[in-house]
Amino acid sequence: MWKRRALGWLLICITGLTLLLVRLIQIQLMETETFSKHNINLLEESVKQRTQELVIDNGRGNFLDRNGVMLTHKKVSVLVLFPFLKKIDWDAKKVSEITGVPENILKMAVEGAKKPFAYGDPQPVELTTAQMEQINQLNIPGVFAIEKKFERSQIPAEQLIGLTGENPEEVKKRYPDKELSEKTLLGVSGLEESFDEFLLPEGKSKLVYHVDGSGGPLFGINVKYVDPANPFYPVNVRTTLDKNIQQKAEELVDKHQIKKGGLVLINIEDNSILAMVSRPAVNKKDPYGTAGITNKMLKQQIMGSVFKTVVAAAAIDHNLDTPMRQFDCSKKINGKPEVKYNYGMLDFSNSFARSCNRTFGELAKELQKKDPFSLEDYAEKLSLTSLVGWQGDVYHTSDFKQLPDEDNGRVFVSDEARKDANMAAMSGIGQNEVRATPLAVANMMATIARGGKKKMVRAVSKIEYKNGTTMVDFPVKELKGETISPYTSMRLQKLLREVVTNPNGTGRWFKDLPYEVAGKSGTAETGKYVNGKQLHNKWFAGYFPYKTPKYALVAVNLDVADYEGGVNLLFADMVQMLYENDHE
The missing domain is CATH 3.90.1310.10 (Penicillin-binding protein 2a (Domain 2))
Structure with a gap:
């Protein structure tokens, strides 16, 4: 009887020891870096304890x-002190003489430390190269001068x-x-x-x-x-950002009190983003729970009269822009008298410069009769409705997108709207269902400035290994699909320049800038109201210098009252800043 019990206990003990051994092997050998469902690195945790x-x-x-x-981030040369200094006799006086930090302050910092620290963190005292060398030559244990990465x-x-x-x-x-x-x-x-x-x-x-x-x-x-x-x-x-230009652009956006909106600046030659500012800014206290995390420059917006550029391109190709033709700009799109913007009779060129709604409403209806898809076709030719951010195959990733949050644009939502003449007229002035991202609008201006050549917009040019060699290259790539002809581009270039040079043009405020500007304004009704007042999206999109295009720029202020929130001063200050930056 007692032998059976002894044998039973022996089996239990052996089984228990075996299970413990298996568990030990699992912990010590098999799952040392990914232990449990939490993937705990046991090696790291054990090291942390000692x-x-x-x-x-x-x-x-x-x-x-x-x-x-x-x-x-930035790399800063800092003084690092270890807490064990409080237990040894170290030459704080020499460290003080080199750094300029009082000896008693250094000792107090060490006395209060429980772990190694960069002196002055989160705003550490930055050391010169000479100071770093002098400190490290002291060979004081627990005192180092190193280059540390800070956000x-x-x-x-x-x-x-x-x-x-x-x-x-x-x-x-x-x-x-x-x-x-x-x-x-x-x-x-x-x-x-x-x-x-x-x-x-x-x-x-x-x-x-x-x-x-x-x-x-x-x-x-x-x-x-x-x-x-x-x-x-x-x-x-x-x-592809230029940090200096980016910082100045952010300062100007805030100076002009853009609460919702921002700007996009593209380098026309390689079609890359030099600066991009979106407001509201990210809330540092709650970065993930606010609208500030959304990049407004990649989201579709109601664009207003900027869309007349698309209608103009289609009208040119369909010979609807004859010089002798006059449009009655004393009337609104619906035929009622135009009180606020009564321009009288205007030809095609003056209609574009003064942004006459009647002209482009009529042209949109004529184009719709010829082909219900005409406006959409030309919006696509000018890259307004397609994704314009760089995409392609990278390593094992097919169709990699640099800007995955980018929205498509649109002209019509339904076939019913597409075939409705009144809807076409409203679309012709950038209202109704017309939407585009500020990035796509900037790319449209760059496309026109290049004579109709469509390209993807890059935010990144390459990925480099630590040693400086290239890991992945993101070359300049053309956007697929049809584009406008060089002749149509040339005509649009002249129209966009007349917006500025015409004494009554909507961009006449830019005529005295150091760079010659070509562009188009836009004021879109949003359908939103505050205190009974309609809110608007205000735009100016253009490129410069006119004869040798270098920059495409879009400035937009979203959801502002009609009498406030203009973007002309912001656009002008950006042009002035870029001119000064180029001629330093």
Whole structure:
């Protein structure tokens, strides 16, 4: 009897030990970096228990402007102090003499520290190269001068570049085959999201020292530098932005009190974004819960009279623009007397310069009779209704989009509206169902300036490895589909210039600028009201210099009252700023 019991207990003990051994093997050998459903890295956690560290670089890829300047972060030469200094006699006086920080302040900072820190963080004292060399030559344990990566307090083009955040569930969903920490930063909007796979960290760069239970140094006072030791990572995403121009553009948008709207500036030669500003800005206290995260420049908006550029192109090709033809601009589209904008009889060119609604309502109806799809065809030829952001095959990713949040534009929503003459007339002046993104409008202006050549708009030119070699190149690419002819482009160029040179043109405010401007204004009724007053979208879209086009610019102010919120001064200040920037 007792033998059976003994044998039973022996089997239970063996089974228990076997299970413990299996569990130990699982923990120690098999799931050391992805333990449990939370993918906990046991190696990292065990190291954390016996070490203290200062992260120098989180390992995520960086965004650069077109000149190689860091956009979201900056590298600062800082003084790093370790808390074990409070337990040893160190020469704070010499460090003070080199840095200019009072000796007692340095000692107080160390006394209050529980982990390594960059002195002055979050606004660290920046050291010169000479100061760094002098501090490191002191060879004081726990005192270092290093270059550390800090996030900028103000990130330029924040909606375009996007935000990052921690989301354990999204890490698993997005990268099921990769062994990533739950705390891995992921891109949640903008370029951070679209380029996320390239930006994932290979590991952190950090200073580490081992501690005992009381926080004292365990193996003397040696501090180790830990680095992923990969010469290729983290990568750098080289955007097409110009940081200097971007910052000045943001200052001007805020100076002119654009609460909702912004601007898009395109370099016509390579069709890339030099600056993009969207308001409202991102709320730092609640970045993900506000409208500020949305990039208004990539969202379709009611565009008003800017759309007359499309109608003009179609009218030119269908010979509806004969010089002798006169339009009665003393009347509205519906035939009622025009009280506010009574221009009398105008020809085609003057109608465009003065933005006569009657002219373009009639032309839109005539075009609709010829072909119900005419307005949509020409909107597509001028890249207003298609996606214009760069897309193509990249590595194993087919149809990669740099700007995945970009909206399509539109002219009509239904076939019924497309065949209705009155709907066509309202569409001819950019009302009714007509929508386009500010980015697409800027690209339309660039297309016209280039003589009808349609190109994709780039926000990123290439991805570079850490050592500077190219990982992925995003070449200038043409947009597929039909485009307008060089002759039609030439005619549109002249019409857009007359908007500025005509004494009564809607862009006459720009005639004395240092760069010759060509463009089109737009004021669209939104159908929204505040205190019984109709709200409008106000636009000016154009390019310059007229004879040697370099820039395409769109400025837009959304949902503002008729008597306020103009964009002419913003557009003019941008032209002036770019001229001065080019001639410094």
